[in-house]
Amino acid sequence: MCKNCKITHLHNHSANSLADGASSVDRIVQRAVQIGSTAVGLTDHGTMLGTYDLYLSAKKYGIKPIYGCEFYITRDGVPYNERVKGYHHQVILAQNMTGLRNMYTLSKYAHGDGFYYKPRIDKELLFHHSDGLIVTSSCLAGEIPHLVVSGKHNKAEEVLREYLDIFGERFFLEAQFRKDFPEQEKVNKWLWDIAPKYGVKVIGTSDAHYASPDEKKEQEILKQMGSTAKDGERDAFSDGTLYLVHPDEIMQWYGNSDVVKQWMNNTLLVEEIVENFSPDNGEYVLPIVELPQDKPITIRSDDHDAYLAWLAFSQLEMIYEVGTPLYDRAMTQLDFELATIKRMKLTKYLLIIS
Ligand SMILES: [Zn+2]
Numbered sequence: 001m002c003k004n005c006k007i008t009h010l011h012n013h014s015a016n017s018l019a020d021g022a023s024s025v026d027r028i029v030q031r032a033v034q035i036g037s038t039a040v041g042l043t044d045h046g047t048m049l050g051t052y053d054l055y056l057s058a059k060k061y062g063i064k065p066i067y068g069c070e071f072y073i074t075r076d077g078v079p080y081n082e083r084v085k086g087y088h089h090q091v092i093l094a095q096n097m098t099g100l101r102n103m104y105t106l107s108k109y110a111h112g113d114g115f116y117y118k119p120r121i122d123k124e125l126l127f128h129h130s131d132g133l134i135v136t137s138s139c140l141a142g143e144i145p146h147l148v149v150s151g152k153h154n155k156a157e158e159v160l161r162e163y164l165d166i167f168g169e170r171f172f173l174e175a176q177f178r179k180d181f182p183e184q185e186k187v188n189k190w191l192w193d194i195a196p197k198y199g200v201k202v203i204g205t206s207d208a209h210y211a212s213p214d215e216k217k218e219q220e221i222l223k224q225m226g227s228t229a230k231d232g233e234r235d236a237f238s239d240g241t242l243y244l245v246h247p248d249e250i251m252q253w254y255g256n257s258d259v260v261k262q263w264m265n266n267t268l269l270v271e272e273i274v275e276n277f278s279p280d281n282g283e284y285v286l287p288i289v290e291l292p293q294d295k296p297i298t299i300r301s302d303d304h305d306a307y308l309a310w311l312a313f314s315q316l317e318m319i320y321e322v323g324t325p326l327y328d329r330a331m332t333q334l335d336f337e338l339a340t341i342k343r344m345k346l347t348k349y350l351l352i353i354s
């Protein structure tokens, strides 16, 4: 039993992480409350589908929601829109509304031209849209842990510096709590050793794929569906710790270690720097929509309505013969529809899906 031990679980997957998360968002929030947390993060694989559910559940149970996503990020500088296999995991959390909007923007790229087996971003996109984002070194599939496990420590340090240059104090090294997983122990040790050199904080996460221990079976069945793994084959799930672990239990695994206590305390710092904001402010929260370079110069780069009208009228002239009664009628109808779209503030949405 650890007096005053508290944790904010920041890295959690819900059932929105396709076939890789057993619990509903509501269950995750409920569990966080049950173990005494005052905030909880949601970091589904490649999707932000659970954002609104997290907002609603957190409001219901009276805790702070931390909106996040575990993005897929290309390796070795491969541009997001190139069809090359291989990716790392990248955990990202929104510190404020600007961050959430940037995450939506990254997600738009990932699910558009970035989609190749998985919705992928690249480092250039991430760095370009870094405002309001908190990032971590992520799980064993993250770039830094992957390099550490491969013994490429210098390269891992180089990548760490690259992230610190962009994110500064919004970058955290992520140790993960495992009972028996040697690769993770190796990474945890490396992170802990390197942290003071750069003054970077280490946080502890459970990388939860189900809310509580009693949901382990559901998660196992989900994982086995469509998996090529043979019975008894070892993976990250083998030690059965991928749930929102109670702080007392964590301390028990690590023999009341002060280091581990510090990793837990640092998650509270993240909770503190995340603003308590609502993604539901009565306005649509959409990704940033940049108009293409080759737009007519008479249209300002922030005039999305004019650009949509230009697109629509250009098409109209290709379908109907200019000057005919049919063209005139279509033009009147189009005018009405564009005015309706503008009034309902749907212009950017239509530009995204067009
Ligand atoms: Zn991961």
Ligand SMILES: [Zn+2]
Residues within 6 Å of the ligand: 011, 013, 043, 070, 139, 207
């Ligand atoms: Zn994860």
